[in-house]
Amino acid sequence: MKAEIITIGDEILLGQIVDTNSAWIAQVLFAEQIHIQQITSITDKEDHILQALADARDRADLIICTGGLGPTKDDVTKFTAAKFFLTELVHDPAVLAHVEQIFARFNRTMPDINLGQADVLANGEVLFNDWGTAPGMWVEDQGKVFVFLPGVPFEMKNLMTHRVIPKLKVFKSTEQVVNRYILTVGIGESHLAESIADIEDSFPPHVHLAYLPKIGLVRLRISVTGTDIDALNREADQWKEALAKRIGKAVVATEDISFEEVIVRAFSTCGYTLSTAESCTGGNIARLITEIPGSSEMFQGSIVAYANSVKENMLGVQADTLAHHGAVSEQTVIEMAKGVQSKLNSNYAIATSGIAGPGGGTPEKPVGTVWVAVAGRDQVRTKLFQFHQDRLLNIERTTAQALLMLWNLYQEESGF
Amino acid sequence: MKAEIITIGDEILLGQIVDTNSAWIAQVLFAEQIHIQQITSITDKEDHILQALADARDRADLIICTGGLGPTKDDVTKFTAAKFFLTELVHDPAVLAHVEQIFARFNRTMPDINLGQADVLANGEVLFNDWGTAPGMWVEDQGKVFVFLPGVPFEMKNLMTHRVIPKLKVFKSTEQVVNRYILTVGIGESHLAESIADIEDSFPPHVHLAYLPKIGLVRLRISVTGTDIDALNREADQWKEALAKRIGKAVVATEDISFEEVIVRAFSTCGYTLSTAESCTGGNIARLITEIPGSSEMFQGSIVAYANSVKENMLGVQADTLAHHGAVSEQTVIEMAKGVQSKLNSNYAIATSGIAGPGGGTPEKPVGTVWVAVAGRDQVRTKLFQFHQDRLLNIERTTAQALLMLWNLYQEESGF
Missing domain, CATH: 3.40.980.10 (MoaB/Mog-like domain)
Structure with missing residues (x-):
């Protein structure tokens, strides 16, 4: 239909x-x-x-x-x-x-x-x-x-x-479509396509592959069209397994779920907890995590530290750090991440601080300058980003990159 | 064009x-x-x-x-x-x-x-x-x-x-359209339409009014079409003023801005600050406020208290309150609102706690049960909502209602 x-x-x-x-x-x-x-x-x-x-x-x-x-x-x-x-x-x-x-x-x-x-x-x-x-x-x-x-x-x-x-419900279609999904992280669309080109070339005409890229992620959708739903399900699963096997460790999910849901499930399964200390993302990371049903299993909470006084009083960032390095600095995000990890008693923590714009930029730290820290069980990692002028885009990209950094640290510390 | x-x-x-x-x-x-x-x-x-x-x-x-x-x-x-x-x-x-x-x-x-x-x-x-x-x-x-x-x-x-x-830029249209906007709060679409019916009836054919309702809000758009841009601007302004005058105090903005932006501007102008303590909204209120450029003027930050331990340790909610009344209760949201207001040193505060679903419901507190508190300069107000099964919708509706409660309290305390 x-x-x-x-x-x-x-x-x-x-x-x-x-x-x-x-x-x-x-x-x-x-x-x-x-x-x-x-x-x-x-x-x-x-x-x-x-x-x-x-x-x-x-x-x-x-x-x-x-x-x-x-x-x-x-x-x-x-x-x-x-x-x-x-x-x-x-x-x-x-x-x-x-x-x-x-x-x-x-x-x-x-x-x-x-x-x-x-x-x-x-x-x-x-x-x-x-x-x-x-x-x-x-x-x-x-x-x-x-x-x-x-x-x-x-x-x-x-x-x-x-x-x-x-x-x-009374209407029924004779033609059925069965879809399968593979979510990959950290591999570009064209590299991914090249690595699976021979499998894709061997698809019969009723099988179709779509690439759905987002920041740092590519979702693959395998669509199989026909009339026998059981046969379609079997065929779709076979192609999914062949592709997932070829792509290897970049595969983070073989069903139609968001990257946030992948993180929520993985942390819940391992019994790990997460907290965030957000300045420039303003609660957006917490919001995305808590939109996932069951996130209360692994998400402790967040301190959205917009004012510097909140960074000091609630997260324990040193006044000295803020005075010497500024709120948007590597030192500050490290202290924010460690602070929220300790105060909210979580295994992992994310911290963001940046100049989302349109105001607040300086020649040394123009609009789009963002520091992200992720604290794991053994270490803290930081990264500096230089995004552009668009406030909402800067929030979105910081959020995506922070979740990628969290995932990479979690994978490495778990020996995957 | x-x-x-x-x-x-x-x-x-x-x-x-x-x-x-x-x-x-x-x-x-x-x-x-x-x-x-x-x-x-x-x-x-x-x-x-x-x-x-x-x-x-x-x-x-x-x-x-x-x-x-x-x-x-x-x-x-x-x-x-x-x-x-x-x-x-x-x-x-x-x-x-x-x-x-x-x-x-x-x-x-x-x-x-x-x-x-x-x-x-x-x-x-x-x-x-x-x-x-x-x-x-x-x-x-x-x-x-x-x-x-x-x-x-x-x-x-x-x-x-x-x-x-x-x-x-090299392409130019001969026909121009000029739009004006009026944002109203707390008046239903049909009541609003009835109150301005005679003005709307008097519109010439090249003037068009659109009603754009959201939860608790109605945005009006007046469109005037013609060729002389200056005359169109004058005419659009006249209709806007006539409508805004008729509608009266339900008008919160006469330009095309969001309700969050209305709040950010009003608080910034008065020098008031805001903080939020969010459980079921998971940072969504903070996210919406901080998406507005210049919100750092008035937004102190948020404590997203997902775990009960965070409600206790970071917001100062009494263990007794959580034990006797539960996390989703009037007493808890009052203590959350007062806690974040005091700890983040803000004039106003919002607190939310509810069962967003799909899990976590009980016969006494089914999925969709939400308590919201707003703390102002002189008082704390609370409200109980009974929403439905949809997690994302529950978060969205709680957010919208909390902002409306904040606005009403701010208006009354300011004597508007």
Whole structure:
């Protein structure tokens, strides 16, 4: 079954929000063996919506539209969809009662503007929205399924989970795709490709390899397409094992998990604990680690030491060190790493200090200057980075490099 | 000038990565008065790419394609573009020298697979990539501009900034769009819409209002379209002022900034400082605050107290409190907030403790149970939330609610 997503509204096109909805929908549908072929983000202009709906109907069996269902004047999806299906909107008393009840639950009076929320497509089925006031809608038309959902992530996710997925379960695809993943660390994309070129060349046409690089990491995805799911699983596993064996110790995972999850699992298995002392990363490393379920097994906590007084009082960095070497220095990150390791009683520790920008640079230490230290069971290692002007990019790159340094130290101290 | 973005590759369609590239490109082009009309994410299949290129050429003047330019076998963009333009790829010795120099800079030998990187579109201009090995390309064809960029965010951003934008400066749009923004806090979307309905009804056709809701916040965007930029600016300001006056004290910003930036600016102006003690949010609040340039003015730091020992030793939570009430309790978050406020010497403090899930729930405290405390200059306020099963959503909602609580307390204590 081929699916497409259409997101309606200007926020994504203006770059004001990142389209996290589509990624989430794609993941959820993927688990149902439904594959997104295209994601189209369009304006909320009527002709644009009509064109996108018509194009998607030509290509896909399932079209999921998000956005433009609210009560305000810029919400035109419902009216446009009625035109597209050559149908009308009808008042649904059950939806009105539902919307009134939502307001009652929060002890608020319902503004009249919400009366229009009870107007729904005459040719569709209502997907009751217990998490907001805009109802979702499910329309079957000319053998295709159209789903209309609000763009608010919380409402969209709940409607997908509790209303749409159960209805989709009845649809089955004849063509199946099985994916396998290999996560590698510390080997460049082209070196990796060269080292496995002969295996890749021997793939039959229904096997496909994708390279998904990130800072310091390359994820490989092996996709095998066919009809017999058991045979596909066996074949995918064989190719995965052949590739992983060839790549060797750069492989850190043979399933679809993040590098943070690799670290959380490895530390949890060994009984090791981690803490972080973060200046320029401002808690971003802690945030990424604690997003992983089960990270409380191995993560002690973090001291985000933005002010120098916090570096001194909470981490035990010497006033002398700060005065003579500055907050962004090798000496300071060493003391930060040792300080948090000792105070939070962890086996491993990460420390970061740098000038993320845009302000704060000097000729000696321009914006983008970053020191990272990782403290292990036996030693402390440091590294100086010279990144660029972009604050968010500097935080992201420092975070990625710090986790790579931690992993390398852990690997070496564990004799891998 | 109308622009579109085409992202090529399966990662976005599978939901493995969120399409942050497009949001970034949209923002950068917006600053150049170039407006993205559509973003299309497609597979790396040849016919799909050919169709998307043809469709985009029909609608837009500028088409920016990202992805599929690497050296590996799943990178087909260049070959497909050559077919689309009815041209061929030619070997460019200058590009090869450039790629070799990139490898030399990192003291690495260049794998042979990279030789193909020097093959570029015969009808295009090379955009030299100093940040990676895949060259960008700029093609003018039938009066339209096509730009091909690698999908790696770091390389794409640098190529856009240093190669593409300078070339785009020569293009000028006759139609201009001017936007103004109003950020409101604590008023629901439909109540807000009702309170400004008569103003919105009085808009002429070239003025457009969009509602952009998030948890606890609604951002309004007023767009005014025309040709005389000065007149547009004046008109946009007038509508903005009329709306802001009507909405009253729920307005927290009249420019396009995030709620975190509102807090950072307000605290910096008043000379107030903030610290956080985070358990279930794991540093996410600190991360969001420190992403704002200049946050070092007002942010002291954070203690991410994941382990109970850290709550005790670093924040001074009483062992008794943890034993009798548990880590997820009103008493614990009060002591966490007071502890971090005193130890990090800040005027305001936030504390969070909850069961983010998926594990750790009990019948009394199911997954999604969260306590938040905010400590101000005179008092500590607490609130209990009962969220749902999704770990990342629980972290996000706790973060948003904690910032709202902080803002309300700050407003009241400041007599606003």
